[in-house]
Amino acid sequence: MLDVTSRKDETTARLAPVLSVENLTTSFRTDSGWKSVVRNMSFDIAPRETVAIVGESGSGKSVTSLSIMRLLQKGASRIEGKIRLGGKDLLSLSDEEMRGVRGKDIAMIFQEPMTSLNPIFPIGNQIAEALTVHQSLTRSQARAEVTRLLEKVRIPNAASRFDEYPHQFSGGMRQRVMIAMALASRPKLLIADEPTTALDVTIQGQILDLIKTLQDEEGMAVLFITHDMGVVAEVSDRTLVMFRGDIVEMGTTDDIFHRGKHPYTRALLAAVPRLGSMKGRALPQRFPIIDINTGEAMPFKDVTDTVAKTKTPILDVKDLTTRFDINAGFFRRHTGSVHAVEKVSFSLFEGETLSLVGESGCGKSTTGRSVTRLVRPTSGHVTVDGYDVMTLDASTLRTMRRSIQMVFQDPFASLNPRMSVGSAVTEPFVEHKLGTRRQAREKAADLMEKVGLSPDMMRRFPHEFSGGQRQRVAIARALMLDPKVIVADEAVSALDVSIKAQVCNLLLDLQQSLNLAYLFISHDMAVVERVSHRVAVMYLGEIVEIGPRAAVFDNPQHPYTRKLMAAVPVPDPARRSLKRNMSTDEIKSPFRPAGYVPPLRTYREVSEGHLVQTG
Structure with missing residues (x-):
């Protein structure tokens, strides 16, 4: 080779x-x-x-x-x-x-296809334009060539999708459309x-x-x-x-x-992060950080076990179901529902990280928003720090949220651009009337130091920070109410690899010092392996496999779990000629017609705490 x-x-x-x-x-x-x-x-x-x-x-x-x-x-x-x-x-x-x-x-594929494609024109017309600008083609010739290009980039039913619009394609399929457009004139x-x-x-x-x-x-x-x-x-x-x-x-x-x-x-x-690097390790492991000036590894302490040995979980979820009704037609009749989360059950203990993994559309983020009541669940039972989340009125719900906070994927979207970082971090403390503004500023300054930022930076605005620094600000704001649970919704997905490592290490350090419980939502299996105690794999709104991290990664049982792991890029140049020959099918739609009754699911216990869906 x-x-x-x-x-x-x-x-x-x-x-x-x-x-x-x-x-x-x-x-x-x-x-x-x-x-x-x-x-x-x-x-x-x-x-x-x-x-x-x-x-x-x-x-x-x-x-x-x-x-x-x-x-x-x-x-x-x-x-x-x-x-x-x-x-x-x-x-x-x-x-x-x-x-x-x-x-x-010369042609170019950009990072975000949705901003590169015109939302008001069918994708077929947009690709055809790239052809007709440089070649003399009739309308039928252009349509035939576009269909050939869509087939070349493995878009199923290419001929029938010519007249569809960008919003009707998934992220992966939109990126394929951009590749087809780039290849139109054989650059x-x-x-x-x-x-x-x-x-x-x-x-x-x-x-x-x-x-x-x-x-x-x-x-x-x-x-x-x-x-x-x-x-x-x-x-x-x-x-x-x-x-x-x-x-x-x-x-x-x-x-x-x-x-x-x-x-x-x-x-x-x-x-x-290298998939498989955690073999033989029972606890999460910090990422090694190299000093970019000296090339030397920076010292850190090993993670110790902080999971509470009590029988009462800090977050308990049973048969959580969240559906979004679809109304269509002139009379806006109920035609069906999107079954975003379907009978999901898990528990989370103090000092523990449970990761929810799966592709976009599998229900991970909706699960996180449902347990915090940012989205109202359809049914099920959710208990956070003793609060019955499903029955809370507005006032008690506000109090409950002191126990569970959320860190979102895009900190720039979740921080007010007109509000200084200091005001953003102190706002939860002030709104919940937990002390004076002076006490809020003192606590915010302390938290800024905890997340690796200078208190002097509190005067700055979000646009004056890098992406990694903004995520640290979002974490500091989430900690202002002394929560016991943090829902990290793709909190490191958009970060550079070295910044991602630093933020993951920060989360582990905070868990160590504050005994926090994390519901860590991600599609990055290599990162999940590094930071988790337990892992739950979601597909079409359901948990298809759940168990201790070592059990799930060393002995994956469900085909979807194995598919996720096989797709992780491995930092080994020897694999350069490898092709995975993965299926190009899009993830199935979670839409179900009115009156649909989901089948009862059964689970098989592979080993202690390791369950896999069998039907």
């Missing part, structure tokens, strides 16, 4: 590059003058080669791709150096000539800018397989931009590591992973 890879690398080196970048420097105009954000960047990409640019948010990865495409705002930006595509200098082309290059010779170079970051792990696996297959079939070069080192290992031939606008290390992916020298490269690799 290594011999085959080396021969491929030698062949690639002999081919003339599709893209050649020399001394690329990109600057933005500021009040104090021009500020460079990408400096003296040089690299080549050969036909059929995949080059990955990795680094955290703000390192200059996306600015590099936008500079190559010449999509940065004129007047506010300045691009210097040389960018040659097939020998043609893109920086010397007129705007009209560059429009002829985009989509035809020489495909730029994929974080194309899988927002996707579930199974959908991510499908997209990575698809890009590999299409690259083999079309012979195109790929520039892959990501912060996920597991993805890099699986797709790239060569890797460039960026840090604050500079390339700090570059080489073959195998060299970067096994012989990386720069401290920042080593820090990125150390922060990657």
